[in-house]
Amino acid sequence: MIRFSRVSKTYPNGVQGLRDVSFHIPKGQFVFLTGHSGAGKSSILSLIIGEQKPTTGDVRVSGFPIGKLSPKDVPRLRRKLGIVFQDFRLLEYRTVEENIGFALEVTGARRESIPGKVIRVLTQVGLASKARVYPKELSGGEQQRVAIARALVNDPPVLIADEPTGNLDERATRGIFQLLQQINGGGTVVVMATHNLALVRDTGYRVIELKGGAIVYDSGVEPAAGATS
């Protein structure tokens, strides 16, 4: 699904984001990316979503070679990924259902098919009753659920979540995490960057820890701790 082979990333300003990073995430896995700010979590995610290209090495996501991605391929890649951010990134002048329907419209879905899909995914995240509400009338946890619903509505095989609970209180954090677990239970790969170590502990999911742009720990390659869902 996602494969990094000896990937390094140096930004134009000289900052080295990643150093010789290799890992493979197979179908159906739930992976935590951990580490302090600047450790390289965001660099990995931005390579996965095709926002950046590797300086050296090879990145493959759902068969797309990121290093050789043409601008035309980027939208095709994005449609195979669900992406969720810490700051939700919802369009505030659109209702919840419009925010989600928008992601379908963009991909050229038939207009008649949109409402059904939107309700299905809103039910999945537990917000079916809030379809006609605007984002600012919702709590942070609810807004993140809308963002997750938007990420899921195209049935992507991979869900990328960059600090999805970073702005949420503990209760909302638990709720979002459970939702991501459910989604993973349906077979979707979930890659979640977080520095909430309390959340990571005891889940049994694979953890990739980064420091200074390099992988310092990967539970997935250790025979004793190779927990996958």
Next chain:
Amino acid sequence: MRLPGRMREALRTFRRTPLLSALSIASIGFSLFTIGLFGLVALNFRQTLSGIAERVEVVAFVLRGTPTEAVTAASQDIQAFPEVLDVSYVSAEQALDRARKELVEFQEAYRDLETNPLPASLEIRLKPQFRDGDGARRVAERVRAFSFVDDVRYGRDWVERLDRLRDMAGVIGLVIGLAFAVVAIVIIGVTIRITVLQRAGEISIMRLVGATNDYIRGPFLIEGVLKGLLGGLLAVLMCWATFVLFRQSTGDLGASLVFFEQTHLLLIVVFGTAIGLMGSLLSVGRHLRHV
């Protein structure tokens, strides 16, 4: 791309940011208005010049004693020249009559003449496109070849001066017109760029969920076209209002002023629309390349 959906999207922007939209339309409108005003001045100047050019004619003086039939036959030949609009024969008597009437200062001198000092002549008027130095000279040279022609005059000096004035006015008009157009395009480009930047967040979200560049561009282009169209209409309206006010305040002088023809007006609106489209295309394109 579904047009109704994209159209609704574009109209939504007008509702969401009425002030910015009004500002864009006004800036397009005022820029085109400036060009329009300049165009009006140029148009009226050209009109005046062509009024003067109408007086460009070639006069062939006929040798004394030439039979009228010979002159009439020749005038038919001259009439067939491609440059010639019409030819009229002025006999010596008619010339004297005219001189007595028109040259009041010399009335005394003309009254007591025993013989008519004025020759008969052919007055040759030229078609509008040949009313310049070259056209007049060509006709004059050919007319001079007729045996009964004594002398040919076409007011060479002032015709050539008129030519130079026309050339100069054309160049100055083109330069100033182009400068105004460039300024207009820049102003319009900037206002559209502000709109794009204001919606940068939205564009990044669109890209995140897999929108193609064409999809993102769509509403901006429709918006640009609409703003350009409205700006163009506004410019036409302002030009008309200014023209009417100016004509009213200048009385007799203003009565001879002319306004744009329909094709000119259409051109202003089409130009506005094209600028709106180009402005959006450029600024959205630039933005998409940089994010």
